[in-house]
Amino acid sequence: xxxxxxxxxxxxxxxxxxxxxxxxxxxxxxxxxxxxxxxxxxxxxxxxxxxxxxxxxxxxxxxxxxxxxxxxxxxxxxxxxxxxxxxxxxxxxxxxxxxxxxxxxxxxxxxxxxxxxxxxxxxxxxxxxxxxxxxxxxxxxxxxxxxxxxxxxxxxxxxxxxxxxxxxxxxxxxxxxxxxxxxxxxxxxxxxxxxxxxxxxxxxxxxxxxxxxxxxxxxxxxxxxxxxxxxxxxxxxxxxxxxxxxxxxxxxxxxxxxxxxxxxxxxxx
Amino acid sequence: xxxxxxxxxxxxxxxxxxxxxxxxxxxxxxxxxxxxxxxxxxxxxxxxxxxxxxxxxxxxxxxxxxxxxxxxxxxxxxxxxxxxxxxxxxxxxxxxxxxxxxxxxxxxxxxxxxxxxxxxxxxxxxxxxxxxxxxxxxxxxxxxxxxxxxxxxxxxxxxxxxxxxxxxxxxxxxxxxxxxxxxxxxxxxxxxxxxxxxxxxxxxxxxxxxxxxxxxxxxxxxxxxxxxxxxxxxxxxxxxxxxxxxxxxxxxxxxxxxxxxxxxxxxxxxxxxxxxxxxxxxxxxxxxxxxxxxxxxxxxxxxxxxxxxxxxxxxxxxxxxxxxxxxxxxxxxxxxxxxxxxxxxxxxxxxxxxxxxxxxxxxxxxxxxxxxxxxxxxxxxxxxxxxxxxxxxxxxxxxxxxxxxxxxxxxxxxxxx
Numbered sequence: 001x002x003x004x005x006x007x008x009x010x011x012x013x014x015x016x017x018x019x020x021x022x023x024x025x026x027x028x029x030x031x032x033x034x035x036x037x038x039x040x041x042x043x044x045x046x047x048x049x050x051x052x053x054x055x056x057x058x059x060x061x062x063x064x065x066x067x068x069x070x071x072x073x074x075x076x077x078x079x080x081x082x083x084x085x086x087x088x089x090x091x092x093x094x095x096x097x098x099x100x101x102x103x104x105x106x107x108x109x110x111x112x113x114x115x116x117x118x119x120x121x122x123x124x125x126x127x128x129x130x131x132x133x134x135x136x137x138x139x140x141x142x143x144x145x146x147x148x149x150x151x152x153x154x155x156x157x158x159x160x161x162x163x164x165x166x167x168x169x170x171x172x173x174x175x176x177x178x179x180x181x182x183x184x185x186x187x188x189x190x191x192x193x194x195x196x197x198x199x200x201x202x203x204x205x206x207x208x209x210x211x212x213x214x215x216x217x218x219x220x221x222x223x224x225x226x227x228x229x230x231x232x233x234x235x236x237x238x239x240x241x242x243x244x245x246x247x248x249x250x251x252x253x254x255x256x257x258x259x260x261x262x263x264x265x266x267x268x269x
Numbered sequence: 270x271x272x273x274x275x276x277x278x279x280x281x282x283x284x285x286x287x288x289x290x291x292x293x294x295x296x297x298x299x300x301x302x303x304x305x306x307x308x309x310x311x312x313x314x315x316x317x318x319x320x321x322x323x324x325x326x327x328x329x330x331x332x333x334x335x336x337x338x339x340x341x342x343x344x345x346x347x348x349x350x351x352x353x354x355x356x357x358x359x360x361x362x363x364x365x366x367x368x369x370x371x372x373x374x375x376x377x378x379x380x381x382x383x384x385x386x387x388x389x390x391x392x393x394x395x396x397x398x399x400x401x402x403x404x405x406x407x408x409x410x411x412x413x414x415x416x417x418x419x420x421x422x423x424x425x426x427x428x429x430x431x432x433x434x435x436x437x438x439x440x441x442x443x444x445x446x447x448x449x450x451x452x453x454x455x456x457x458x459x460x461x462x463x464x465x466x467x468x469x470x471x472x473x474x475x476x477x478x479x480x481x482x483x484x485x486x487x488x489x490x491x492x493x494x495x496x497x498x499x500x501x502x503x504x505x506x507x508x509x510x511x512x513x514x515x516x517x518x519x520x521x522x523x524x525x526x527x528x529x530x531x532x533x534x535x536x537x538x539x540x541x542x543x544x545x546x547x548x549x550x551x552x553x554x555x556x557x558x559x560x561x562x563x564x565x566x567x568x569x570x571x572x573x574x575x576x577x578x579x580x581x582x583x584x585x586x587x588x589x590x591x592x593x594x595x596x597x598x599x600x601x602x603x604x605x606x607x608x609x610x611x612x613x614x615x616x617x618x619x620x621x622x623x624x625x626x627x628x629x630x631x632x633x634x635x636x637x638x639x640x641x642x643x644x645x646x647x648x649x650x651x652x653x654x655x656x657x658x659x660x661x662x663x664x665x666x667x668x669x670x671x672x673x674x675x676x677x678x679x680x681x682x683x684x685x686x
Contacts, residue, residue: 025355026355027355027356027359028355028356028359028360031363032359034363095355136347136351137347140347140348140351141348141351142348143346143347143348143349143351144347144348144351144352145348146348147348147349147351147352147371147372147373148352149419150371150412150415151352151356151370151371196351218314219354220342220350220354221351221354221355245313245314245315246314246315246354246358247354247355247358248354248358248359248362251358251359251362251363252313252314252362
C-alpha cells in the first residue's frame, strides 16, 4: 500500500527548507490548515495529510480493529515521515493529533526535530482519583456520539464516492456542501471514541524532543489548565497561549498560530 | 367580467392595501421578534449580541441574562458543544455558512429542545467577517421521527447480523467439520462463502466405506438460501447412504438422481451437479485407484508428478434430479506418488476477474493454465494457491466455491531431490 496515497499526503512550500508536518484533529481533514499553510510555505517544506478514514484518505485502508487506538495513527505518522525521507520534522498536531505526535516521538525520537501540540488534551475525561480535570464525563462523550448520529442521518453510502473525491464526475462535488469534512458515520463514531476516551497522560513524561504547547485562551474542549498540565508533564517544554476563542486556533487566529509555529520550527529545524 | 384595473382605480383594493399595511405595521421588527423560528446574532467569538423573543420564550431566559455574556455554545448540551467545536465552527469558518445541523438547546428549566441550526457569516464591505447570524427551528417532531428511523435502522442491522450468524451456522452443519484421515493421502479442502447473508449450495465430503475404500464427493445445488440448503442436506445424506448400499460411483449418483427427482419433481424442481469418487489404495508403490462418476459437474483436474496437467473429461454426464434416468459419465485413473487431483465447483471458473473487469469470467482455460504452472504440486499447496487466486478476484467471486484436492505424497527420499 502506498502510504502517500493512503494518507492523501500533499507536500508544498520551500523545498530544502525545514519540514513542518501538519496533522488535523477529529472532525475534519487537512483543509483545517488552509489559512496557515500559505504563511508557512514561504519558509518551510509543508506536509499535509489526512488520517486514514478522513478526507481523501483511502477508506478501504480503514478497519475498526486497526484504527481503534491512537498508536495506530501514530504509526501512520511515522510511516508518512519515513516514506517522504525528509529528515527530522517539526510535527504540528492539532487536538487529538497532538497525542499522536507524542506517541510517535516517544517511539522514534530521531524522526522529530520538534513537536507543536496545538490545543492538546492528553485525556478529555475527568479523573476524580487524581484530581485531573479534562472537562468531560464519559456520559458527555456518549452525548457527542448522539450528536454525530443525529447529523449523519442525511448521510448515505451512496454519497461516499462524492465525499472521497470522484474524478470521473467532478460536477457532483459541487452539489455537496461540507464535502471535505464529511466522513463515513461508522468511522466517525470509532474515531470519536478513540479521540475522547484515550488517556495518554502517562506518555507525556517520556517525550524527549523539543516541544511547544500552544493552547487557546478560551477553549471549551481543551481548557487552559489542560494545556498547563501538558506543559508541566513534558520535560523542558514551552507553553504559549494564543489569543483565540474556541478549539481551532488555525481558523480563529491563523496569523498568530502560524507565527508561533514559525518561531518554534525555525529554532527546532 | 369587469377589468380589474378599473376596480383598483376606484379605491376598493386600495382600502385592502391600507388594511394590510395596518396589519404589517412595524413588520421587520415584529417579524424578527416573533418569527416562528429563533434568531440569534453572535460575535465571531460566539458571544450573543442579539436574540429574538421567540427563542427567549423557548428557552425561558430574559434577554439581559444572555446578551453580552453568554456564548452560543453555552446554550448547548455538552455533547452538542463538542460537536459545535469540532464540526460546526470549523465548517462555518471555512464555508461562511452551514445549514440544517441538529443540536439540542438547554432551556433555563433544564429541559432540552432539539433544534435545526443554520448559520451564515455576515461580512463587511471589505469582506472581513463581522458577525454570525443563526436561525433555529424547533425540531422536536422531526427529531422524534429521526430517532425512530435510527432505531429502526439499528434494529435492521441487528437482524441482519442474526441472519448472518444463522446462515453461517447452517452452512457449517452442511459441511463436515473435519475430513477423515486417509492413510497415504494428502487431502485439503476450501469453502469460499460468497455471501454472508445466504447459505450457499456447494457441498463436499470424504468418508470411509469398507476396509481400504473411501468415498468422496463434491457438488453444487442450483440456487441459494434455505430451499437450496434443504436440497444440499438431502443430497449429502443420500450420497452417504447410497454409497453404503452400492458403492459403484455410477450407482451412487443414479440413486441420488432418483431421490431428488421424486422429492422435487413437482412445482419446485431442484437439481444439482455432483462428482462422486471411490478411492482404493493400489499396489505397494503408494498409488491410489480412483473411479469418478460425474453428473453434469465441471471435470476434475489432474496434475501429474511430471509437471503436466489436464482435465479428466466425463462427457455426457447429466444434471442430477432433472430427468427420471440421468446419464452418468464415469472415468477411472491411477493416482501415482506426486499426482494431485482437484475437484472444484463452477464458482471458481465463473468468478469475475479483477483485472479484466465485469464482462470476463475466469474460465476453464485459465484454470488449466493455472494448474499447469502449479504442477507438480501437493493438495495443501493447490488449495492455498486457489485461496490466493480467489482473494485476487475479491468481490468478483459471486457464487460459492468449493475445492477439494487429494494428492499421493512422494516418498520422503524422492521429495528431497
